Amino acid sequence: MQNNKTPPVTMDAVYTAPGYLFRRMQQIAVSIFVEECRDHDLTPVQFASLVAIHTHPGIDATRLSAVIAFDRSTLGNVIERLETKRYVERKPSREDKRIKLLYLTKSGAALLRDIMPSVDRAQARMLQPLKPADRKTLLALLTQLVDLNNEASRVPLRAEDALEHLGKSG
Amino acid sequence: MQNNKTPPVTMDAVYTAPGYLFRRMQQIAVSIFVEECRDHDLTPVQFASLVAIHTHPGIDATRLSAVIAFDRSTLGNVIERLETKRYVERKPSREDKRIKLLYLTKSGAALLRDIMPSVDRAQARMLQPLKPADRKTLLALLTQLVDLNNEASRVPLRAEDALEHLGKSG
DNA sequence: TCGAGATTGACAGCATACTTACAATGTGGC
């Protein structure tokens, strides 16, 4: 009494799939971010990088990638662009010749200060259409899901690990 | 009695931002999808394109982009790759010389049939860590949010508009 | 019917995102 037929493939296989919804939402989020931050010419990834370098001056690229969970290769190009725009400086480490230490320039620190209101507006706009209670629920579930799926991503978030050694050396 | 100080910028500005969580979740979702579908050598975007062409044979690239809400320029490359892999055929329209009509090949239709179990497994894995009730809640809120934010994205979903004309001509 | 404006697919250019590979360098075991 079993059904041997393959179920028909409809657009529901796309529209109701979590993966599709995550992709759509990501695109919407980027679109809103870029729109709100247009005057500052900064992308979401570049913003996250600036914040991390600001929080951890002298961090290297590999550790930075672990702290914000972005790919190491990709991050190389991101930093290069930030360097071209004079927001970030790369200085060779004396202790380890392989490593280049990252620092914000004055200009980079100023940009970070100035852009925060735009970023906050963007983040608020993404959830705006939901009722306040639903925003909280969504954010909580998403935080939980991202955390529980951490190891499933190609570049797991390793905030503490990456920072363990910082501050040890004088 | 007001506080004129700029609040300090910490990593919270990244970790708790909806935009960051959406990006992380998207990356995790793609990672899981690619892993589950490794044997079929198909990406999430390519899968969505195949489903849409399967559902709407003879659709053109511009309408396809509206149906799955992907960028028109990007989709050109996606289709090209699907054509190279012999999953899709492009045929010039007789009625409108600008348009190229899209069809699945036998091989493309077969792939779509075969890959569905892997896709279903992937979609399930993305939400696996959550309790069943929470999965439903998250999906419902996300569906709602994507829908309400539709116009905010660069390429809004226009499923019905795009299909209105299909089936009219013999 | 004719010409302004829209549409379509293609292309160039930039920015993520990931894979593999590689040279320079560090580290630890022996």
Added chain:
DNA sequence: GCCACATTGTAAGTATGCTGTCAATCTCGA
């Protein structure tokens, strides 16, 4: 001290994702 192994930054290759622009083509109004 030396060598196997790991780490770091970089590069090449592929795949989205977006902005423009362009030529060919279509449409519609005057």
